[in-house]
Amino acid sequence: MTHSTQLPALPVTFRPTRTRVVLLGVGAAVFVVITAISFLLDLGGGERASFIFTAALFLGVLILLSRPYISADEDGMTVVNLTTKRRLEWAEVLGVHLRSGDPWVSLDLADGTSLAAMGIQPGIAKQRAVADARALRALVERRGTGEGTPDTTGDGPEH
Known part of the structure; x- marks a missing residue:
């Protein structure tokens, strides 16, 4: 973080x-x-x-x-995309990534898969999307496994 x-x-x-x-x-x-x-x-x-x-x-x-959003609470997060809705516990999310050129955030999951999280997308508000991705990453690091993930927002240093 x-x-x-x-x-x-x-x-x-x-x-x-x-x-x-x-x-x-x-x-x-x-x-x-x-x-x-x-x-x-x-x-x-x-x-x-x-x-x-x-x-x-x-x-x-x-x-x-216009439907996508990510809602985070004490127990985990709910990812709502165009036609799907998925509830994740904090421990299920290992990483949050928003690389330069990505249309939205992607989540690395404990089962080895990735999940698109369209609720954070840099389209017409890039700085806001980068800040939101960092905030979500901070939540995952604090509430998840605590392993941490590299900063892949394309705007910050790797850590």
Whole structure:
């Protein structure tokens, strides 16, 4: 753990807030515009319904894309990705990695597998994602096995 990384108070939720705001804002705006256009055009009921259905489908996809988060509490963490949700005990998580160019954090698990944790993604808020990855790593180091993991955020020194 780096000296500059403070352990966040539990419970804590990591979520790509800016990305979420953009996705939900664009989805709502497109839904309103397409629905309004369907009422302004001289369309039959079925055609109008297909416009609105398409707008709702587009909004639904953007809502799904805005779903990911990581919630940590005293007992472990819950990783919610696009269509999956997984509960992990602290001892199950051996490492937290966010390397330069990665689309999101990856977790090394005790069973030898990795788990994508899309709740921390550097997309349009890189500094926030790096800080969140370090905070999550600090939690894992403190509450997990205590072995520690190298800093692979691409911005800090290895330790």
